[in-house]
Amino acid sequence: MDELEEYEAFAKLLKQGRSVADIARTFGQSERYVKQRLALASLQSAIKDAYRNGDIEAEELQLLASATRRQQKEWVAAFAAEKDPTIDEGAPRGRELRQWLFGSNQIAISVARFPLDTYKGDVITDLFGDFSYFADVDAFWVLQNAAIAGLRDELAGQGWTVTVLDKGTRFPAWQYDEAELEEGGEAFIEVRTNGEVEVHRGYRAYDSPHAAGENSRDGDGKRKTPAAKPELTKAAENYLALHRHAIVRAELLAHPAIALRLAAVHMIAGSALWSVKPDPQRAEKETTAESLAASPAQAALTTERDAVLDLLQIGNSYYGTLTRGNGDGHTGAVLFARLLALPDEEVLRVIALAMAETLAAGSALTEAAGLVIQPDVKRWWKLDDAFLDLLKDRTAINALVAEVAGQATADGNVTETGKVQKTIIRDCLTGEGRERVEGFVPRYMAFPPSHYDPNKAFEIARASEKINALFTSI
Template sequence: MQITPIPLGQLSVAAINMRRGRKVPDVSDILPSIRARGVLSPLFVRRAACPAREKGAPDHFEILAGKRRYFASLEAARELGEDRSLPCIVLGPQDDAEALEISMIENLLREEPDEVTQWESFTRLVREGRSIEDIAATFALTELKVKRILALGNLLPRIREAYRSEAIDAATIRHLTLASKAQQTAWLALFEDAEAHAPRGSQLKAWLFGGASIATAVALFDLETYAGMVVTDLFGEEGYFADADAFWAAQLAAVEARKAAYLADGWADVVIVPVTGHFASWEYERAGKRKGGKVYIQLRRDGEVVFHEGFISRAEAAAAERRARGETEDQKPARPEMTATLASYVDLHRHAAVAAQLAGTPALALRVMVAHAIAGSPLWSVRPADTASRNADIASSLAAAAATGILGKRRRMVLALLGMDEHRASLCQDRCGSHLVPVLHRLMALSYAEVIEVLALVMAETLAIGSEVIAYLGEHCAIAMADHWQADEAFLGLLRDREVMLAILAETGGAAVASANAGEKGATIRGLIADHLTGANDRTRCERWVPRWMAFPPATYTERGGVPMVAAARRAKWMVGEE
């Protein structure tokens, strides 16, 4: 395949180009490079007759892929006042479907287009005779992904354009693809009315289905035998029941069948808790079949059915205990042996004796304290730090961090020492103290060194995030964050402040690079930072870099403030100075 230089004047964008017909593209991210070095990656073109104004000259070419490089070169040529030629690969006389595939593949590799643009191109391919299987194989997509994109054809054109311009979010579009044209028209009227409120997301789903939608995943019955209508969401993996009444008729029939199966299996009773009811677990106690346990079937508004096996009410449990003691149902409870005042007197003296003994036995007190921290008590409530994040990228980054792996390994070791489930989310997750004595009993069998291991994990799990103690301990231990962290996509994607990004670029790539790119867009600066951190695109790799905020002690990039970890470090120093 030969690369041929072709003057700009002999080029135009092909009608089949997937980005044809849109506004002039933003080329600010590639313009500096093209000004300096020209176009390095060739365009894909095919020979075509020139427009009439060119008298049909045979040396005209239309661009199948490379529209942004073409427009950036036009801009650079205008600025510099010079003629330019672009490196091109001249393709043969393919049919339009093959040409469109070339255009799409090249564009997808460089910059993934929005879903509406993909829909326009996929629709043209379908009209040219390509099947969904062919399109999926050509572009390395799943057939479901192709179907989801083609489903945008169910939308009104104005809704599609609003989605293209990001005025409508993806969750809302998913639900609109299920709507009839009349429903879409009604919704669009609300959307375009500044005084009205157009439902979005889950609210839109309820608006379309006339109430809470019920997913097919909750059905207890076989969908193949269901006579009602199921609406399939091509953007998701599940469908929804269009008729709630028809669903509940089938669901309740399945529930009755399960109830009969439980009774046949030997359960004392099966109680169906209606949608309007509630199963409060704290009002019940566990009980097996032999002890008269029942099954409670809880119906939920979203159609889900929850089975609670082996429970009896606390009143029933108390009655069973009385029967076990030989008491009759109408027998009055016996008068207690101690009055409340006498019991208080005895409790206080016993407490004083145990407290005095504990104060003089540090090794025992250590075990009791650790047990309290793990299991809780009416006077102790120790909570593990909540490290969960609603941001999926942050959650993935933290899960992959080296420090998270180290902490998880030590947690599994300690859980094994205490005979606890190794999949337990955290050691200190109990609150009411119901496991206090069993935990203390296990700690009594451990050596002092093992108890210290447990204590270390307890403290590690319960450090307050962003607190002064984090700042103090990090500096005291001289923690080098480069040993535990390196920049990832989640971090780079969170950078927004231009002044900060340029300062980071100066740290990672040098002051000259930062100065030369001071006028670039934020996305370009982020890309340069990433290149210097990874060594991509022939950039000098910056080793063991961490942002100033992440280090111990932390620092700022600007004088504007608003850096919580710096404020915490200052408070920690102030606290130490006051002691």
């Protein structure tokens, strides 16, 4: 007899008052076998006909016996639609039928790592299979995950570094070498989508410090501690960094004294956003460099720099300045801590030096600062041979002669060479054979500067003219 014939025979005996156990003994079968055949009573007649006609196999007949009334109805409709040539898909069969009925996430009772009495959901028993499975998958995973966490903690208590792999991720054993716990071996917990849990103990990545042979030991021969794995992803770190940044910025608005000190730190140490470096003071001529080095203004800056470096307890940078501009965060934090301990007056002193060092030569801001400060130029500078040697324009040279020696002298030497006229200027400044002129400041060095021949270009003066009006009332 086939499955349906057996079912009909067993059903008749059941109606006659025979028990399942009695029927099983009569036919020499197990009670489960008899129950499997009797379960076919729930099948719709269309499904039975499909089996008798050879359209479905015995396994599919048994699977459909586990289906709900709604599922049987849907399957019968899909089966009937197969007669329509325009329909590409028919009723599911074989493995697809099992997945259609039970879903792809059926989880067997046997894989549970928790006491089954803690599960309060339904359990589905497959009469035609060899296992029962959890009806409430979500409830299963709550309990299974708790058990996995306990397993993780247990392994960690034994000294293992434990990694719980993402559900469904297979352990890539080919990327690891076997290693004992003392040799840096780790434990990995693999969790499959069907609920199975497997522990892989004693594996070490090929590129780990322990696997690097002698490179994994320090100078004393002791094994190096492996680098810690990141706790957060880069995206998570980025999230925290942005929100922490926003909070500190908002609070900083109410703490200008702290902002002042942070500004000083950024000027001195720089950052990823502040590209601050001292002006290189590049001289095109060696004589210019020598003249600058001998300048009282340069000497004053050097003296103040030494004092501020001592105040901040740091050495000068590789530029030879307070400003280092390398963006070293640790150096910046150290400076910030020291500036917090200083009064505002000293902090402003530090900022003044940093600003002086980083003010760009030949810039509009240098000219603007000069217009506001109106420095006593003759205190810091005097016309020297280095500049006189650089003067080439005869009109300008003759105009300088007029300013230091008088117009008559200038007119009387207007046809002389530039060299001769420069000698007159030197003699006036030194008092060699002429009346000495003290504190002479040519138009070039005034604030604002100007030139001696309006028909010729003087870039510094032209740049200054663009901003002079902004500061005339200050």
